[in-house]
Amino acid sequence: MFLEQLSGNLVQGVVLGSVYGMATMGLSLIFGVLKVVNVGHGAFVMVGAFVALFFFNTLGLNPIFAIPAAFAVGIALGLTFYYAAIRKLLHAPELATLLATFSAGVLLEETIKMIFGSEFRGYNWDVGNIDLVFTALPMSKILAALGSVLIAVLLYVWFKRTRAGSAMRSVVEDSQGARVCGINVDGVYAMSFALGIGLTVASGVLLTMFIPVGINPYMGGGYTLKAFVIAVLGGLSSPYGAFFGGLVFGLIENTSYTVFALIPGVEPFALTRFLSFLILLIILLIRPTGIIKAK
Amino acid sequence: MKSFSFKPFVFLIVCLFFFSATSAFAAPPDEIVIGHPACLSGKYAKAGEQAVGGIEACIHWVNSEYGGITLDGKKVPLTYKKYDCESKKENVTSLIGRLITVDRVDVVFAPYSSGLTLRGAPIAEGHSMLYMDHGGANNKIFEQGFQYTVQTIGPATSYHKGTLDMVKKIAPDAKKVALAYEDSEFATMVMEGAKTHAEELGFEVVFERTYPKGVTDMTPMLSAMKATDPDFVLGGGHFEDGQLFNRQMSDLNIDVDCLSLIAAATLPAFYEALGNMAEGVMGPSHWEYGVTYSQEAAKEIGTRWIGPSQDEFVSLFKEAVGDQDMVPDYHAAEAGAQVLAYVLAAEKADSVDSGKVRAALGDLEFMSFYGTWDISDSGLQVGHSMVDVQWQDGKREIVWPESAQTGKPCYPMPTFDEKAEGEKALP
Numbered sequence: 201m202f203l204e205q206l207s208g209n210l211v212q213g214v215v216l217g218s219v220y221g222m223a224t225m226g227l228s229l230i231f232g233v234l235k236v237v238n239v240g241h242g243a244f245v246m247v248g249a250f251v252a253l254f255f256f257n258t259l260g261l262n263p264i265f266a267i268p269a270a271f272a273v274g275i276a277l278g279l280t281f282y283y284a285a286i287r288k289l290l291h292a293p294e295l296a297t298l299l300a301t302f303s304a305g306v307l308l309e310e311t312i313k314m315i316f317g318s319e320f321r322g323y324n325w326d327v328g329n330i331d332l333v334f335t336a337l338p339m340s341k342i343l344a345a346l347g348s349v350l351i352a353v354l355l356y357v358w359f360k361r362t363r364a365g366s367a368m369r370s371v372v373e374d375s376q377g378a379r380v381c382g383i384n385v386d387g388v389y390a391m392s393f394a395l396g397i398g399l400t401v402a403s404g405v406l407l408t409m410f411i412p413v414g415i416n417p418y419m420g421g422g423y424t425l426k427a428f429v430i431a432v433l434g435g436l437s438s439p440y441g442a443f444f445g446g447l448v449f450g451l452i453e454n455t456s457y458t459v460f461a462l463i464p465g466v467e468p469f470a471l472t473r474f475l476s477f478l479i480l481l482i483i484l485l486i487r488p489t490g491i492i493k494a495k
Numbered sequence: 496m497k498s499f500s501f502k503p504f505v506f507l508i509v510c511l512f513f514f515s516a517t518s519a520f521a522a523p524p525d526e527i528v529i530g531h532p533a534c535l536s537g538k539y540a541k542a543g544e545q546a547v548g549g550i551e552a553c554i555h556w557v558n559s560e561y562g563g564i565t566l567d568g569k570k571v572p573l574t575y576k577k578y579d580c581e582s583k584k585e586n587v588t589s590l591i592g593r594l595i596t597v598d599r600v601d602v603v604f605a606p607y608s609s610g611l612t613l614r615g616a617p618i619a620e621g622h623s624m625l626y627m628d629h630g631g632a633n634n635k636i637f638e639q640g641f642q643y644t645v646q647t648i649g650p651a652t653s654y655h656k657g658t659l660d661m662v663k664k665i666a667p668d669a670k671k672v673a674l675a676y677e678d679s680e681f682a683t684m685v686m687e688g689a690k691t692h693a694e695e696l697g698f699e700v701v702f703e704r705t706y707p708k709g710v711t712d713m714t715p716m717l718s719a720m721k722a723t724d725p726d727f728v729l730g731g732g733h734f735e736d737g738q739l740f741n742r743q744m745s746d747l748n749i750d751v752d753c754l755s756l757i758a759a760a761t762l763p764a765f766y767e768a769l770g771n772m773a774e775g776v777m778g779p780s781h782w783e784y785g786v787t788y789s790q791e792a793a794k795e796i797g798t799r800w801i802g803p804s805q806d807e808f809v810s811l812f813k814e815a816v817g818d819q820d821m822v823p824d825y826h827a828a829e830a831g832a833q834v835l836a837y838v839l840a841a842e843k844a845d846s847v848d849s850g851k852v853r854a855a856l857g858d859l860e861f862m863s864f865y866g867t868w869d870i871s872d873s874g875l876q877v878g879h880s881m882v883d884v885q886w887q888d889g890k891r892e893i894v895w896p897e898s899a900q901t902g903k904p905c906y907p908m909p910t911f912d913e914k915a916e917g918e919k920a921l922p
Contacts (some may be wrong), residue, residue, distance in 0.1 A: 204722075205715075205718050205719060205722065209714065209715050209718060212714045212718075310536070318536070318540035318541050319541055319767075320734045320735045320768060321767065321768050322738055322742070322768025322769060323768070324772065326915060335747065336747050337746075341746070411711060411742070411743075412742065413739055413741075414736070414738050415768075416735065418538050418540075419735070422709040422711055423711070453712065453715075454714065454715050457715030458715060458718075458719070461715075461719055467678065467704065467705050468704070469678075469704070469705065469706045469715075469716065470678070470705075470707065
């Protein structure tokens with residue numbers, strides 16, 4: 201029985217972890233290039249969730265079609281927010297960008313609330329289940345995981361094989377040196393911020409494919425918290441690290457429950473949280489830059 | 496040497512006597528103000544919006560139909576002063592202080608949820624201000640020795656009594672119950688009451704686990720629950736986790752004969768989010784449209800009736816929120832009924848003094864569209880009974896108690912596979 205549950209939770213953990221990883225890549229990208237901590241991260245995830253909801257419930261379209269649309273919405277939001285606020289605050293004390301991203305998050309939450317209301321919404325995209333003997337897995341979750349992996353691979357290829365990706369990597373390495381070499385650093389900053397927000401908003405769609413309920417303007421808070429743990433776990437400046445951090449986090453969250461459930465008199469969920477933050481603390485103490493170095 | 500003069504003291508005593516005499520025989524106020532740190536945004540915004548609509552609907556009824564509160568023979572209108580507490584504890588405390596000291600309200604209505612209600616109670620208590628609780632069901636609020644806190648919503652421990660009684664009666668073979676709930680003050684108290692009652696009825700609690708607030712994945716817990724093969728499940732906590740609970744039970748193909756979720760399952764948004772997957776799911780509710788409380792019912796049990804009829808309340812609510820499509824749920828009804836309780840108590844006390852109104856509330860028994868009202872010495876609501884609703888063919892039917900039924904219960908509910916193929920929960 202224990203092994204059956206553990207195997208089931210391992211599979212669920214991998215699937216969930218890949219979506220968590222994708223949802224954190226934007227946060228790491230923005231920090232890696234601009235050194236801006238986006239504390240409004242969860243609100244951008246929430247926007248993506250509403251894009252998926254709008255596509256499915258209003259337009260009657262498959263949520264997969266919502267992924268590029270959410271990415272485009274994110275790019276637009278990112279560029280607007282970058283030129284309206286972040287650009288002016290890049291050389292201000294860190295607190296200024298923290299407050300700006302926090303404000304952007306609140307602004308988004310209240311705007312979405314004005315448009316859609318504060319109800320908890322959801323959609324039903326039923327594409328069947330796969331029965332794995334030890335657990336059942338909905339196809340929508342598998343597609344969300346595959347979508348996350350595909351986006352992570354595309355981002356990797358884009359970074360490695362395109363001029364824009366090289367420019368971004370050079371700015372991460374040495375922004376002054378990049379400027380001397382003729383790279384438009386301000387343009388790279390704008391592109392990185394927009395790309396980071398685009399990835400974050402797109403991840404909101406993937407998250408709803410995993411959990412298509414509880415969509416409301418204030419749903420992002422929990423994801424912000426998790427994203428920070430994952431980002432530190434994988435390397436705060438590394439989008440790929442964040443992806444692998446997500447996988448590890450998903451596995452820890454799911455499998456540790458089964459192990460902790462063996463201890464009599466404890467609530468396993470409480471201990472899984474404890475473990476997640478204990479790992480975060482240990483990593484911060486021994487390797488503050490995260491497990492995987494930025495590339 | 497100058498002799499000591501008593502004249503100033505005599506003058507002072509006369510002034511004090513005159514002041515206290517005029518205070519004692521003070522004319523009724525021009526208006527009576529209800530203060531409310533309402534949850535208009537944040538995680539309880541939905542319940543808060545409903546509560547505000549219910550309060551405004553009943554205030555409108557009191558002022559326009561009832562003519563206001565009769566104090567010393569004069570009809571005094573009710574007014575409503577609210578602030579948005581953003582569903583945050585720290586805001587509740589400061590706003591209650593502001594309502595009492597700056598806005599000089601006559602009574603404070605608590606915000607939604609047990610946690611926020613409990614946070615505000617000591618502030619109201621410190622100002623000897625009547626604090627009326629319409630959305631905090633946790634019994635512990637009334638175990639703190641507060642003198643000025645009274646409850647309209649029913650106590651948390653009674654939420655699942657009806658569900659358990661129903662299963663016991665219609666499915667005597669059902670033995671195993673699983674309890675899985677949010678580790679909030681409210682849900683913990685609900686499940687404590689459910690566990691006690693389940694054991695009294697001879698059910699075996701085969702699984703009992705909690706999950707944290709804001710949980711985004713319940714798969715590990717639900718997988719463990721599935722392994723215990725329960726006949727029925729009682730669970731939930733608030734809105735979002737209730738939807739997630741049902742959804743992930745479906746994902747994992749956990750079929751049970753009955754699933755009852757607190758808070759979430761009774762809301763229209765629950766069915767809108769889950770669709771056919773919500774068929775057959777039950778939830779305890781303080782009030783549902785269709786309940787049979789009326790002037791005639793009040794007469795039958797020999798108690799006083801006050802307030803609009805059920806249909807009048809619905810109409811006033813829609814007018815108050817400015818949305819003809821919005822339907823009041825129990826959050827609106829319990830908040831509205833609280834206004835009516837205050838009206839009767841203030842009239843009985845012939846005063847708006849918190850101590851006197853609190854004493855009058857202790858002796859008060861009445862019926863409104865929300866049901867019966869009676870509180871214990873500690874302020875806990877003991878007069879109100881709950882109903883159990885079940886989603887049947889996209890509609891909420893009151894299935895328990897039998898005396899309030901608008902439909903028979905569907906037991907066992909269809910499996911998730913059957914529901915995926917479009918089967919409805921029909922008795």
